[in-house]
Amino acid sequence: MQDNAPVSRESDGKDLFSKFDPIIKMREDLLSSGVEDPFNLVMEQVLSPTRAICNGRETILLGTYNYMGMTFDPDVVDAGKQALSDFGTGTTGSRVLNGTYQGHKDVEDALKEFYAMDHAMVFSTGYQANLGIISTIAGKGDYIVLDIDSHASIYDGCKMGDAEIVPFKHNDIEAMEKRLKRIPEGAGILVVLEGVYSMLGDVAPLKEMVAIAKRHGAMVLVDEAHSMGFIGENGRGVVEAQGVIDEVDFIIGTFSKSVGTVGGFCVSNHPKFEIMRLVCRPYTFTASLPPSVVATAATSIRKLMHGSDKRAHLWENSKRLHAGLKALGFKLGTETAESAIIAVIMPDLGQGAAMWEALLKEGLYVNLARPPATPGNMTLLRCSLCAEHTTEEVKTILDIFEAAGKKVGII
């Protein structure tokens, strides 16, 4: 036999892609019903935070994370343009080498001011912020107690750090305490919670949970991705609204939602926090954000500090949409509006996709969410409101839901 002859393996036509066969089949089954692909929508033109052209038609956007409508704010856009001209298109390097420009320091200063905290560290995405902070502070031999419905980036951070993962039932205070009681004495513990859970739009009982975590000697990290800018008197999140901001050790956030651009961050008052810049691999071993992005983020964050009118209007929109959908007979993820996310529960994926398409044809875009991203195997139409939706637009949205719901037979 020649040395370079191919090695024969029993393959049955299988290769490394075979594990994706079930999801390929699910997708083919869905599309064979003739429904438009809900995971392949293209926005041909974006007109404003709440309007885009999709399939040649002007569409109301009710499925973005643009909660505070900052993407077209003139000051934010100008700051980005100016930084692009002054500093170029990208840094081409890591934050710890050639990738820290004045703008990166400035956006970290803006975050420190926004949260009134001592330290802020900016990552290239929110995903990387969770991945980096969680994997770096909780390693082998440590314990991470987390809500079972935590975001993928939280789970991936746990896995990367190799700590013992102890999940508890969603938003269940007693279940969390039970898990904490079983952890061996002397072990390092990190409790990871989210302010708003993005699938159902429900809020965590942080006041109780943070108190229990502290009683058990744990450090606490709260991901406030979906509440920054909106919830709390100053938009600092559920930690602010429930009065526990001074008790938590780390707040994780993103620039990809209320801030209106891309990037992630962690803020903390821990006196040793700055060492994270040298030991956190997803911070160190990647290029820093482009100057235009950090300039838009800094400007947006500073404007969000004075966003109380927008916050009030967004609450009105949320409450109005929730009440209207409930009155139409839709099944919703929460009893009342707890955040800017209103989840409409669909009977199954087929009807969910049909409803999604019917809404789009009527000129309304929402997110179709399905397992494994959703809890309890649910198919959801996730509506996320924007402070720039007018009261009139919310009424139009309800009319479109009524027409589509009747057409598909869901109401």
Ligand code: PMP
């Ligand atoms: N945390 C939560 C709770 C999220 O929902 C998301 C994104 N949807 C992230 C983190 C990651 O944020 P980014 O888009 O900045 O990566």
